[in-house]
Amino acid sequence: QNLLAEKVEQLMEWSSRRSIxxxxxxxxRKFIKAPPRNYSMIVMFTALQPQRQCSVCRQANEEYQILANSWRYSSAFCNKLFFSMVDYDxxxxxxxxxNMNSAPTFMHFPPKGRPKRADTFDLQRIGFAAEQLAKWIADRTDVHIRVFRPPNYSGTIALALLVSLVGGLLYLRRNNLEFIYNKTGWAMVSLCIVFAMTSGQMWNHIRGPPYAHKNPHNGQV
Known part of the structure; x- marks a missing residue:
C-alpha cells in the first residue's frame, strides 16, 4: 500500500506540472509495468525528434496534448487516469x-492485468483526432472526457484578408468594373473549385484521415 501511495503521489505531482x-x-517499468497499480495509463509511443522526420507524430502529438489538457483541467480529473508518452530516442x-516498430501508437495499460488487443488504439482505421481518442478511452476505462479545443483564428484571419483583398481590388478598379462580368474569368474560378473538390481535398478536410497507414502483414508504415 505504501508503494502504491508513493507511485500515485508522484504521478499526481507530475500531472500538476504538465498534462503529459x-x-x-x-x-x-516502475509506473506502468510493475504492480501495484490502481490507475489506468494512456501512453503514446512516438518519435518526435527532428531527425526522425515523422510529421504524423507531430500531428498526433498535438491532438494528444489537446485531449490530455481537456482531462487535466476538467472538474472530473482524478488519480484514476494519467497520460504519458515514450519517445523512441x-x-x-x-x-x-x-516489439513495437512503428509510431505513433496509443496504448492503454489497465490497473490490473496485461493490455488486451482492444487496448491498442486502431489509429490506421479511426485516425488520431482527440475526440476519437476520448471515445476509445471511455470504452476502455469508463472515464468520459469532454474535449475542449483552443480557439483557432486562422480561418477568421484568412477570411478578413480575402475580404480586404477583394475590397481593395474593387476600390482600385472602381471606374472600370467590366472584369466582374468576364465569363472566362468566372469559368476559370469555377474550374479551380471543381478540381479542388474532385481531388479529395474536401473529403480530407471533413474526415481527417491518418497521414499514413501501416501494412498489417509487416507493420511497415
Missing part, C-alpha cells in the same frame, strides 16, 4: 520490449 509526462525505460528499450 515523458517516460524513459526505468519510469515505464528516450526509451528505445521500451519499444524493443513491446
Amino acid at each position: 509526462f515523458r517516460m524513459n525505460g526505468d519510469k515505464f 528516450e526509451g528505445t528499450d521500451v519499444f524493443q520490449q513491446l
